[in-house]
Amino acid sequence: MSQPGWYPDPYGTGSLRWWDGRIWTERLNPEPDRPPRLRPPRPEAPPAREVAGTAYAAPHARRATWEHAPSVQCLDLNLRGVHLYADEQGVAFGNASLTWPQVEWVAYWAAERAAGSGHRPGTQWIFQAGRFPFRGGPRVEVVIEPDAVPGRDREPEHVWGRLIRLCQDHAEQRLVTELAGRVRSGDSVDVAQGLTVHPGGVRGNRVSLSWSSISGAVVDRGRVWIQQASSSSPILYVPQQNPNAVLIPALLAQLKH
Structure with missing residues (x-):
């Protein structure tokens, strides 16, 4: 999607959101009833770093539609020495892996981590996907912390967003x-x-x-x-x-x- 315009809100408000050709803006039409969608954990921070002209930060809510969405590149990086790889086939983190057709449940959220055990307080971005919900089946859990990918402004949230988008495109539509x-x-x-x-x-x-x-x-x-x-x-x-x-x-x- 490259043309600016009003599209179904990818954050699930039920309104239309303005795509400026580069990122989703804060403009809604019409304005939704309260409560609003969940805001990014650090709203005062600058916009997330972009990859291939697409912003992936903080997709906290379900998209109302899977159409008109920019394509998502695969993820291939190390988080504190643990390899994370995700593409249109599935997701793998360390020794845990699942293909998207195997996934029966998903969860993702941002959590505030308290100070302690040698670390500072901050936001953690958590992604989970697994089989057999409520029965303790195999799963992939990725916890991304602020310093997990050093040297890139807000990159942890950016990685989290790309992972969620891959899950939305290749697992969630089927699950729903x-x-x-x-x-x-x-x-x-x-x-x-x-x-x-x-x-x-x-x-x-x-x-x-x-x-x-x-x-x-x-x-x-x-x-x-x-x-x-x-x-x-x-x-x-x-x-x-x-x-x-x-x-x-x-x-x-x-x-x-």
Whole structure:
């Protein structure tokens, strides 16, 4: 995608976001209802370093569509001596590896690390992908710290963003389609721990919502919030680090159509 214009927001707000031909800007049309999308952990920092004219920093929320997205180059680098490689086939970090067709759950989030054990406080960018959600199956976990790739401004978040984009393009679309198909066929599906999606709607944390009462879901402040159609305030949330929690906005959007 090289032409400037309004495109479906890759951060999952449900609005259109302005692509200036180089990066996604902060301009939305129309402005979304609260809560807004989760902001980058360090909003005061300069924009992320670019690779091949594309910005990958802080893709915290699910994309509403997988169309109109710039292609993503493979990752091939060392993080503190551990080799990370990811491309359109799969992801490998150290001795752990999975192909994208094997992946059954994903999770990614930014976390603040407290000072201690010889390190300073700072942000960690975490990515996980695995098999058999909730049953302790094999997985790949990548934890990227501020000094993991020295000498490049904000490069850790940039690497994290590229890894997420590869996962979105080559695993998440399939996962959402499969989960939606199961619900449409009459199954009740546990999507993230504590949230069940079923043919009549969703339930979790002693709250049950029918499809007609749900307006959508957004990722904000480390949580995936499910919003009621009759209220501007979300009523149900799932922590973002739960397996497949980041799929909820796209899954609900697909099932409501």
